[in-house]
Amino acid sequence: MSDLVVSSRVRLARNIGGMPFLSRCSDSQRSELASGLSQTLQGLALAEPMQYIDVESVDELERQMLVERHLISRNQAEAAGPRGVAFSTQETLAAMVNEEDHLRLQALRSGLQLEQCYDEVRHLDDLLEQHVSYAFSSRFGYLTACPTNVGTALRVSVMLHLPALKMTGDIEKALRAGRDMNLAVRGLYGEGTEALGDLFQVSNQSTLGRSEEQIITDFRDQIVPAFIDYETRSRELLLKTRRAALEDKVFRAWSVLRSARVMSAEEALYLLSHIRLGLSLQMLPGLTIELLNQLSLLTQPAHLQQLSGKRMNPSERGEYRAKLLRDTLGAIKGVG
Amino acid sequence: MKIKCQKCGKEATLHVTEIVQGQKIEKHLCQHCANQEGITIQVQMPLAQVLEELLQTAAGRELANLRCDVCGINFLEFRQKGLLGCPNDYTVFEQALMPLLERAHEGASQHVGRVPGSAGETERRQNELLRLRSELKDAVASEQYERAVQIRDRIKELEVE
Numbered sequence: 001m002s003d004l005v006v007s008s009r010v011r012l013a014r015n016i017g018g019m020p021f022l023s024r025c026s027d028s029q030r031s032e033l034a035s036g037l038s039q040t041l042q043g044l045a046l047a048e049p050m051q052y053i054d055v056e057s058v059d060e061l062e063r064q065m066l067v068e069r070h071l072i073s074r075n076q077a078e079a080a081g082p083r084g085v086a087f088s089t090q091e092t093l094a095a096m097v098n099e100e101d102h103l104r105l106q107a108l109r110s111g112l113q114l115e116q117c118y119d120e121v122r123h124l125d126d127l128l129e130q131h132v133s134y135a136f137s138s139r140f141g142y143l144t145a146c147p148t149n150v151g152t153a154l155r156v157s158v159m160l161h162l163p164a165l166k167m168t169g170d171i172e173k174a175l176r177a178g179r180d181m182n183l184a185v186r187g188l189y190g191e192g193t194e195a196l197g198d199l200f201q202v203s204n205q206s207t208l209g210r211s212e213e214q215i216i217t218d219f220r221d222q223i224v225p226a227f228i229d230y231e232t233r234s235r236e237l238l239l240k241t242r243r244a245a246l247e248d249k250v251f252r253a254w255s256v257l258r259s260a261r262v263m264s265a266e267e268a269l270y271l272l273s274h275i276r277l278g279l280s281l282q283m284l285p286g287l288t289i290e291l292l293n294q295l296s297l298l299t300q301p302a303h304l305q306q307l308s309g310k311r312m313n314p315s316e317r318g319e320y321r322a323k324l325l326r327d328t329l330g331a332i333k334g335v336g
Numbered sequence: 337m338k339i340k341c342q343k344c345g346k347e348a349t350l351h352v353t354e355i356v357q358g359q360k361i362e363k364h365l366c367q368h369c370a371n372q373e374g375i376t377i378q379v380q381m382p383l384a385q386v387l388e389e390l391l392q393t394a395a396g397r398e399l400a401n402l403r404c405d406v407c408g409i410n411f412l413e414f415r416q417k418g419l420l421g422c423p424n425d426y427t428v429f430e431q432a433l434m435p436l437l438e439r440a441h442e443g444a445s446q447h448v449g450r451v452p453g454s455a456g457e458t459e460r461r462q463n464e465l466l467r468l469r470s471e472l473k474d475a476v477a478s479e480q481y482e483r484a485v486q487i488r489d490r491i492k493e494l495e496v497e
Binding site: 018020024100125133134136140146148151206209210 | 406407408409417418420421422423426427433436440441442443445446447448449450451452453461462463464465466469470473494495
């Protein structure tokens with residue numbers, strides 16, 4: 001049942017030695033960092049070269065696209081001044097320049113792939129280190145603007161889909177167990193966002209005093225299996241005691257998605273979560289996880305406008321989103 | 337009107353609406369009863385609160401006046417923003433940061449992970465660079481251009497080293 005891990009992400013925060021942290025950089029220092037790091041990143045000998053987007057100069061829609069693809073944070077999108085992001089063609093690897101720290105390196109993959117993510121981001125870190133000198137102390141490790149990130153400056157996150165825990169009402173207990181393990185639990189787009197579509201982002205809070213490998217291993221061997229176990233047990237309980245209610249949720253979502261004429265992004269996420277559950281419980285033959293992931297992304301506001309090729313206000317988006325879902329899911333035969 | 341906690345009657349600070357089996361259930365609880373029910377809303381380590389507590393102590397009040405002579409921030413400014421100004425702050429504010437680091441990192445205060453290949457020799461050089469960049473900023477601001485050029489040359493030398 002590891003399909004309830006939607007994605008894995010590993011992030012390293014890095015700062016250039018001999019430079020103030022970003023909030024104390026002058027405008028010219030920020031420009032110096034952005035232009036220097038963008039050149040360095042694009043010139044690295046990676047298997048897949050990276051392209052750089054100057055986030056300051058692109059329009060709001062493009063920034064929103066980057067947020068929806070999890071290539072930049074909301075903070076990075078909304079900040080001011082020289083800043084940008086470099087990412088690989090497959091978008092598994094990205095480096096934000098001038099966010100809270102000078103560099104935020106991340107590897108993002110679908111499903112449970114923490115080691116692969118760590119290997120990839122570590123390789124990027126190794127290559128970068130040949131060109132820049134990081135702020136580092138033997139006592140505190142990699143020095144970061146916020147002391148809560150210092151040490152390994154490693155943040156491991158998994159995006160978990162936990163609809164059954166939500167239905168049984170045991171989600172709070174599970175999240176509390178997570179917090180007892182000193183984990184942070186957030187919504188779909190990270191800090192300060194709500195858990196839409198039963199998606200929860202679970203990440204480590206402590207970064208000092210344990211090695212990178214220990215943090216990754218803990219996630220792989222203890223934390224992720226614990227959440228999978230909670231959710232699996234809730235699903236089994238629901239199937240045993242409230243099967244009709246569970247099936248009703250799945251098939252009701254399926255029909256609404258295939259027939260609605262107007263749909264908000266939030267409702268789409270909510271309903272797509274129910275059919276994700278149905279897919280996982282093998283109730284919806286013909287539907288694939290790839291299609292579901294694609295729809296989850298395409299129904300987001302910026303992607304929807306990109307797809308339609310024009311700017312749309314929220315009510316136009318609602319109609320276009322409903323049509324996209326209706327056409328795509330309506331084409332699948334043989335369900336229900 | 338203040339809503340009372342439905343369990344103990346104190347002022348409720350947490351208001352939750354849950355849908356359980358199609359039934360809407362509203363709960364109004366104080367923090368204490370909410371904790372007992374297993375309802376938590378504090379996601380992040382309350383950084384501001386940890387610092388607030390620290391500054392209440394006598395030693396804390398002394399620390400509040402510490403200032404980094406490289407980036408210019410003092411401990412109070414750090415407290416307000418939650419962000420440090422430069423790598424040198426970890427040295428200047430070390431004492432004040434220790435309790436915070438230990439709270440945030442499960443008691444740990446020593447790095448045990450990866451070390452950059454260039455570590456050792458760079459710490460001294462990096463601090464020198466930081467200091468020079470701050471002097472350069474001041475020199476430009478006070479229109480001491482000759483001095484600024486000298487500093488810039490020294491920065492270039494250090495960067496190549």
